[in-house]
Amino acid sequence: MATLELEPVTRTRRTEAEIDQALTAVALCSGRVSRAREQLLAAGVDIPERTLRTWVVDLFPNRYQAAAERYAPQIERLMITQLRAGATRGFEASTAAMELEMQRLAAGEVKDAAASSRNLATAGAIMADKMLLLDGRPTQISEQRSMDDVLRSLAAKGFIDGTATEEETADAGIAER
Secondary structure (H helix, E strand, O other): OOOOOOOOOOOEEEEEEEEHHHHHHHHEEEEEEEHHHHHHOOOOOOOOOOHHHHHHHHHHHHHHHHHHHOOOOHHHHHHHHHHHHHHHHHHHHHHHHHHHHHHHHOOOOOHHHHHHHHHHHHHHHHHHHHHHHHHHOOOOOOOOOOOOHHHHHHHHOOOOOOOOOOOOHHHHHHOOO
């Protein structure tokens, strides 16, 4: 990865350290300037959102990118934590919705039972699939068998005769001429 040439700190009354702190806060907030401003305010640093946006986009984009790259592993860990929390909330909401729909089914309040059944089955299947995936278990079953294995299996089940006989076809006489 090429090293970025950092922009000089000019045209601002802030120090280089303050600018780097602010750009790091924006990077750690995944580019969300308003959230970074809130965190900076909590730390006693008051920089307006407009100033932060100008620094990120116009004045110090290389400094911002360098901060984002420097803290990428930490940002990714935060993202994973947030994604897990979102998945948990989604699961809880889906479970609550399933319970509500089951109550509506029991009370006879559902107008389209087929659609309700399909939706509940789909949600249940997706949750089961993701549970298996997170548990490290297979989410699909695939099988590879040779033609001989298939024929033996069909013969064992009585679907076909297990013996083969060669029959002469009309093409066989042409090939011998």
